[in-house]
Amino acid sequence: MILFGVLTAALVLLFVLNLSLGSVNIPFNDVVNTLSGKGAGKATWEFIILNYRLPKAITAVLAGMGLSLSGLLMQTLFRNPLAGPYVLGLSSGASLGVAFVILGAGFLPIIVKDFFLSSYGTVAASMLGSFLVLLAVLAVAARLRDTMAILIVGLMFGSFTSAIVGVLTYFSTAQQLQKFTFWAMGSLGSLSWENIAILAVACTIGILLAATCIKPLNALLLGERYAKSMGINFGRARFIIILATSILAGSVTAFAGPVAFIGLAVPHMAKLAFRTSNHIVLFWATLLSGAIVLLVCDIVTQLPGSDLTLPINAVTSIVGAPVVIWLLLRKRNKSYS
């Protein structure tokens, strides 16, 4: 309980800090005043906060929550501590969906093209892409119980995707290519308020769906057969978990690009901090930590006080990749992983 209080406080603090730091440092008071509608000391500050930093901070919160929760769902569903939307190739699947839309739009009839090039089309393609990859991973996982094999399949999907994208680039214009490249680098900024609304709705649906699976998720901690013997409708629970995961990972990837490792690392941070496997606790812990971690990563990308901005993916990978290696090493001594 105390921990939840601390996390909530940290989230609020980091949210305001995130708004205040950047290439232009805006004093804390002015940020709070802008948010409460009193207006900042300078009109430019207010403009920066409301039109640039606030959308970005909200995106960071939503993306952090969505990716982390989808990671938690997959780790329990696949009984695999190394599962996550990026590692399992979900982000790749989403990328492929988006690549088809952005790069392949030229092949589509005009009427359909307009829909697919809109935000809705991108989100739909992205969710569909991650859903299909998830189904494929699931099919492989049913045949191979091996942890590492599933990860290798995820890797293969990654390579496969980049190959297809490579082929698509041959047929696309320079303009399309540029649009896709920027998207693929990952960015939390540059979302319109309309896009944020779509993302928020998608994340809410995904989070609510996940919430209905908390009990089956706890049963799955003992494996599929025990879960079934305890009265869980496994087929239905698995479908909802996959649906929720695809919606969360797909929508976030559609708007923020493939953000690496957040989905894998954050659930472990939550498990470590709360020392539990109970999904009622982990659900909230993961949501809060996810938002916090991505806000911190976003602050780091701004390199406060400088004009430089790092790609978000670089920062999350620097944090996340060592976590994966550490987890692999820990797996050796059978204990908690």
Add this chain to the structure above:
Amino acid sequence: MKEEVTILSANSISIGYRNGKEVTAVANNVSVQLKKGSLTALIGANGIGKSTLLRTLTGIQKPLQGEVMLNGKNISSYSAKALAQKLSIVLTEALPPSNLSVFELTALGRQPYTNWLGIMAEEDIAKTNEALQMVQLEHLADKKHYEISDGQLQKVLIARALAQDTPLIVLDEPTTHLDLLHKVSLLKLLKQLTEKTGKSILYSTHDLDLALQLSDEVIVMTSEDVIQNTPALLREMDIFNRLFTDKSIYFDYAKGGFIINPG
């Protein structure tokens, strides 16, 4: 003579697999009766179809012919939740990695009774504690499940089944991976539980000598037939020398165990 209530019964059923139109029968004419408050062992050589029989008796797969009756009702007509309140299982397979404590693991047995979020009511907590007391592991309640020994973990899994509060518990080879002392202690616990709680317990095992000493009834699966009887009567029938067709071992009734033929 006390009245005997049958919890689970199967009358000359055929068990096996259906794969499209192809039907593979594993055993025909199988009759099993599990009585209230009895401990029943299932023995048979590897690959003879013990798992198939257990899967059929627990409703995971349907018999090729005939039906399995649980509390007088066809087992396949139960909903998942209703079945979970009648039948609980203990498996041999390793648990996936998790942070579950002994108490949390046992408490999962309450799932068929809790609400959609799985929140434990007072009764659920009481039942969980009671289950841990029955296997005498309440002192380990706060330990993580990976911090305890294999023998203790097996007992915790039994406690989980007890918390599920079902008249029938089915265990798949609960004594594998345990040394002799822990095997005996586990089977004694099962025996005790049937006497104290009136539950019916069925378990498969390869420890024939122990099963004969501690079970009320034994189901013997051979390549020809499936026979259920009390240990004493099975001895008279000389059934154990039909368990393994190989001539390198034989069952010594005086010693109550298998002896290796020299040479």
